[in-house]
Amino acid sequence: MPRYSAWRVFWNGLSGHKKWERAWRDPEPAGKYDVVIIGGGLHGLATAYYLAQNHGIANIAVLEKGWLGSGNAGRNTTIVRSNYMMPGNREFYEYSLKLWENLSHDLNYNVMFSQRAHVTLLHSLAARDAAARRYNLMRLTGSDAELWDLEALRREIPHLNYGPGARFPIIGAAVQRRAGNARHDAVAWGYARAADSRGVDIIQNCEVTGIARDGHRISGLETSRGLIRGKKIGFAVAGNTSRLWQMAELGTLPIETHKLQAFISEPLKPLLDQVVVFGVGGSHFYISQTDKGGMVFGGDLDWYKSYAQRGNLPMIYDAAEAATSVLPCLSRVRLLRHWSGSVDMSMDGSFFLCKTPLDNLYLNAGWNYGGFKATPASGWYFADLIANDRPDPIIANHDLQRFERGVQIDERGAGSDPKLHG
Numbered sequence: 001m002p003r004y005s006a007w008r009v010f011w012n013g014l015s016g017h018k019k020w021e022r023a024w025r026d027p028e029p030a031g032k033y034d035v036v037i038i039g040g041g042l043h044g045l046a047t048a049y050y051l052a053q054n055h056g057i058a059n060i061a062v063l064e065k066g067w068l069g070s071g072n073a074g075r076n077t078t079i080v081r082s083n084y085m086m087p088g089n090r091e092f093y094e095y096s097l098k099l100w101e102n103l104s105h106d107l108n109y110n111v112m113f114s115q116r117a118h119v120t121l122l123h124s125l126a127a128r129d130a131a132a133r134r135y136n137l138m139r140l141t142g143s144d145a146e147l148w149d150l151e152a153l154r155r156e157i158p159h160l161n162y163g164p165g166a167r168f169p170i171i172g173a174a175v176q177r178r179a180g181n182a183r184h185d186a187v188a189w190g191y192a193r194a195a196d197s198r199g200v201d202i203i204q205n206c207e208v209t210g211i212a213r214d215g216h217r218i219s220g221l222e223t224s225r226g227l228i229r230g231k232k233i234g235f236a237v238a239g240n241t242s243r244l245w246q247m248a249e250l251g252t253l254p255i256e257t258h259k260l261q262a263f264i265s266e267p268l269k270p271l272l273d274q275v276v277v278f279g280v281g282g283s284h285f286y287i288s289q290t291d292k293g294g295m296v297f298g299g300d301l302d303w304y305k306s307y308a309q310r311g312n313l314p315m316i317y318d319a320a321e322a323a324t325s326v327l328p329c330l331s332r333v334r335l336l337r338h339w340s341g342s343v344d345m346s347m348d349g350s351f352f353l354c355k356t357p358l359d360n361l362y363l364n365a366g367w368n369y370g371g372f373k374a375t376p377a378s379g380w381y382f383a384d385l386i387a388n389d390r391p392d393p394i395i396a397n398h399d400l401q402r403f404e405r406g407v408q409i410d411e412r413g414a415g416s417d418p419k420l421h422g
């Protein structure tokens with residue numbers, strides 16, 4: 001696969017950009033692979049790439065029931081940050097952020113990672129204390145973190161609701177400057193192209209419809225494109241994890257599938273340079289501006305379990321209310337589109353990267369609202385787990401048995417209710 005470069009953009013421009021080669025092949029499935037990853041979203045594609053790149057395994061298939069990125073990969077609000085505190089999460093997300101910082105070069109694909117800062121608004125002294133604890137811990141473990149007072153915040157983001165009539169007066173902000181956004185489709189395409197060029201077969205329109213077992217092993221996958229076998233199988237199907245788990249006759253998982261919506265407004269002139277997050281009590285809201293000018297924002301889950309990829313009206317009302325409360329200047333802006341994805345909410349709000357009761361099956365799931373930022377590290381550590389058949393110490397507690405051991409990785413301190421872990 002030829003490398004992308006400024007010279008090639010210029011050269012292809014001479015022929016009206018009509019001679020670019022396909023970014024990845026469209027192969028027919030071979031009958032048998034060393035590793036089969038189910039799910040052509042961000043985590044599946046990243047895993048295939050790192051398996052080939054870091055571990056020299058090339059006989060890999062990624063099976064995707066729709067088109068690449070048709071799941072949560074292409075539906076999220078693209079926030080990347082590493083302001084986590086719990087052991088395991090802290091190191092994992094910081095490593096992910098470090099991989100993000102070099103991802104475009106690594107993949108030879110511009111994923112448009114923009115470190116525009118992640119600004120969490122603070123509305124009470126208790127919130128400021130909690131943020132100080134978290135953000136100091138981040139600094140102690142090698143990340144960047146700042147606390148802004150009201151004056152600094154006003155200087156950086158003048159349009160927030162500082163008015164005397166604000167329902168929740170703002171007193172400052174907790175800030176991670178290295179955090180930001182990336183272009184979600186480009187991340188999926190970049191990983192796909194890089195994996196394909198290392199020999200990975202990316203097979204779209206290939207739904208896994210049945211799983212055959214031979215004792216404690218998966219012996220074959222029934223798919224809409226025929227039987228496919230793999231020596232090792234990885235699940236990376238986000239909100240569909242429980243469905244595949246049941247196909248493998250493994251019972252139930254500590255995961256619930258919920259809907260999360262996102263929204264985009266009509267394009268505006270530059271208004272907001274950062275990602276802004278608001279959360280008071282049960283309310284949760286985050287907003288940023290895309291390169292095309294649209295205000296992208298989201299809020300909480302839709303509050304009931306479902307596999308649908310369509311959201312309900314009360315949450316639209318809720319998100320619009322939060323938007324106008326945080327940035328009153330948006331009150332007359334029109335909403336262009338909204339959509340939803342099925343997120344795999346775990347009981348403590350943290351992910352699973354682990355072995356399973358079956359010898360050749362590995363699980364990548366439980367990403368809750370937050371799997372976009374996790375993509376590079378998720379692929380990195382999942383590939384390592386599959387290749388070496390043991391978890392790296394950083395993900396050692398992110399297994400299915402952690403609840404039996406009494407280990408909760410509960411960043412929010414919200415307790416064992418998946419709906420509360422946003």
Ligand SMILES: Cc1cc2nc3c(=O)[nH]c(=O)nc-3n(C[C@H](O)[C@H](O)[C@H](O)COP(=O)(O)OP(=O)(O)OC[C@H]3O[C@@H](n4cnc5c(N)ncnc54)[C@H](O)[C@@H]3O)c2cc1C
Nearest residue numbers: 039041042043065071072073076077079208341371372373
């Ligand atoms: C509205 C919304 C906003 C979000 N915002 C953020 C954010 O700002 N920051 C952040 O970090 N995270 C965010 N997330 C979460 C993030 O998008 C997900 O955690 C992440 O995309 C999960 O990646 P994935 O590869 O596991 O899943 P997906 O991208 O969903 O990929 C799973 C793939 O598996 C395929 N599949 C399912 N079943 C089968 C089958 N039987 N056979 C074959 N293929 C199958 C699906 O078609 C899908 O393409 C958001 C999510 C949503 C829905």
